[in-house]
Amino acid sequence: MPEKQPQPRERQLLPLVGGGDGGGGDDRQELRADCGSCFGLCCVALTLSKSSDFPVNKAAGTPCTNLKQDFRCGIHQNLRQKGFSGCTVYDCFGAGQKVSQATYGGTDWRQAPDTARQMFDVFPVMRQLHELLWYLTEALTLPQARPIRGELQHALDTTEQLTHDAPAVVAETDVAAHREDVNVLLLRTSELMRADIRRKKKDRRGADLFGARLKGADLRGVTLRGACLIAADLRGADLRQADLIGADFRDTDLRGADLTGSIFLTQSQVNAAKGDAETKLPPALTRPAHWSRG
Known part of the structure; x- marks a missing residue:
């Protein structure tokens, strides 16, 4: 078996920038x-x-x-x-x-x-x-x-x-x-x-939003941790600063949605959803090849 690796060094992060719009760089x-x-x-x-x-x-x-x-x-x-x-x-x-x-x-x-x-x-x-x-x-x-x-x-x-x-x-x-x-x-x-906007928003943590009609919804700063969003319509929705950790995005329609500045979103979640060229993603994530181009 290989020997145990040495103590890891601190990750080298790019400078913090912006005011919460997801602009801070990182090396992942x-x-x-x-x-x-x-x-x-x-x-x-x-x-x-x-x-x-x-x-x-x-x-x-x-x-x-x-x-x-x-x-x-x-x-x-x-x-x-x-x-x-x-x-x-x-x-x-x-x-x-x-x-x-x-x-x-x-x-x-x-x-x-x-x-x-x-x-x-x-x-x-x-x-x-x-x-x-x-x-x-x-x-x-x-x-x-x-x-x-x-x-x-x-x-x-x-x-x-x-x-x-x-x-x-x-x-x-x-x-x-x-x-x-x-x-x-x-x-x-x-x-x-x-903190600056969450008090005005409903807590959707763990919510059952299967097939929910949320087209154009203002979901800025909402916590959607662990929420079921399977087949939900989020076309044009504003998800900036939304907490999306563990949210189920299978077949969720994100065409035209704005997810810049959303937190704890993963590539797997994005890959499971539907999107298009107008969907805005955090810079650490890439647009899936199967998303529509128009």
């Missing part, structure tokens, strides 16, 4: 999936259930039939047409390359089948830790979060250190407990970020 490149440096872990370690997102059932630890010997997807360019839309939504936050190249030192599960099971157990834990790193890194760029910057940095360093533990230790990490601790800080960040 290592938290973006690099499939070319991964051993196809999401195609093997995870369970797939036949549904509108996947055309087949696949047990955890069993390679997808579309996974090639070089760990590339054989139908990558046609995943949606082949019924694998769930694959186009999934994001590992860079956990795949971390487990493949750092935790296991570049030795894949085919070369060392005796490590395969452990590797597949480590991957989903690493993915959750990297998701927390994504949120914490974002929080550190927000000017309003300056009062708790030290606590956020400590939480980020602690989380990153967990990702450098030996494989057996990572696999046994109590991510749920760690997430609870981090969430206290993320909630505080959200409150600080939305």
Whole structure:
């Protein structure tokens, strides 16, 4: 097994700018999936259930039939047409390359089948830790979060250190407990970020907004944490400074919506939604290829 990595250094963040409009820069490149440096872990370690997102059932630890010997997807360019839309939504936050190249030192599960099971157990834990790193890194760029910057940095360093533990230790990490601790800080960040407008807005945390008609709605500063927005109509809605952590955006219509300055939005959420060229996204996220151009 590879030796434990050295203590991580503080992330180098770009200067804080702006007044909460999402302008603060940050470097989350290592938290973006690099499939070319991964051993196809999401195609093997995870369970797939036949549904509108996947055309087949696949047990955890069993390679997808579309996974090639070089760990590339054989139908990558046609995943949606082949019924694998769930694959186009999934994001590992860079956990795949971390487990493949750092935790296991570049030795894949085919070369060392005796490590395969452990590797597949480590991957989903690493993915959750990297998701927390994504949120914490974002929080550190927000000017309003300056009062708790030290606590956020400590939480980020602690989380990153967990990702450098030996494989057996990572696999046994109590991510749920760690997430609870981090969430206290993320909630505080959200409150600080939305303090100037949140008192005027209804709390939509965990709300059931399945298919809701919210076209053109003013949702600035609203907390939509964990809200169900499946198939909701948010065309032209204003979601600036809205807290979107954990919101379910599957088939949510975001055409023309403004999400600049929204907080804790992920690429996976964006990929699950519908949008167009007029949808405004935070600078850290990219416009999905399947979104309409007009």
